[in-house]
Amino acid sequence: MKKVFLTRELPPKAMEKLRAHVDLEMNIEDRVLRKDEIIEGVKGKDGLLCLLTDDIDADVMDANPDLKIIANYAVGFNNIDIEAATKRGILVTNTPGVLTDTSADTAFSLILATARRIVEADSFARTGRWMGWGPLQYLGKDVWGATLGIIGLGRIGKEVVHRSKGFKMKTVYWNRTRLSA
Structure with missing residues (x-):
């Protein structure tokens, strides 16, 4: 089962689906994580599921050279350094149109x-x-x-x-x- 770090809890239906399909580690506090906390959380994970409030830059990506995907729970992706992700072969996804x-x-x-x-x-x-x-x-x-x-x-x-x-x-x-x- 793939390991995923989630920066903030999502609605119950989404959480249920995530838990059924991935080994999930997550921020249990209802607050935006600091960069160092995201870096610590992403270590050893296959994927990062983040929100538009999370600044995902090269430092975060470099914390885990095995990171394969960054899924942004947001319509946009301006919080993610796309150039850095592309250089590292990390797939970046978002959720266009949902809102x-x-x-x-x-x-x-x-x-x-x-x-x-x-x-x-x-x-x-x-x-x-x-x-x-x-x-x-x-x-x-x-x-x-x-x-x-x-x-x-x-x-x-x-x-x-x-x-x-x-x-x-x-x-x-x-x-x-x-x-x-």
Whole structure:
């Protein structure tokens, strides 16, 4: 069975699958590991399963010349020195697309919460200052029919635009390359 070091616990379903297929050693604390702790953890392992909060550079890779794979539990991989991994023949993987809908939902939720002043109104009510309805209290702005500006129309940006259609929003965007209509 392959030996893998995990820098931080993952959701239960993922942990169950990992434990069934690899000899797993992991950080049991819910915190980002220091570089020296990652270096110590990766020694003698076939693989490293890390998160976007972990800086995986040549020093980490050099701690174990037998390291075969670095799996990043993240959409991107800018936390990993790809050039160093390539030089050492270490395969680097990531999880593209897994958080597209989740991120778009969160972004649109924040748009609604900001426009409607939800956080302010919640705080106002929870601190006992709300004494009843008032015509000007925390009305915020309408989202319906508003103009939405998006910077970066990648997977997530496109999904935010898709959600905005339900609110009949006009969309403007900036992207490095112009997209067809």
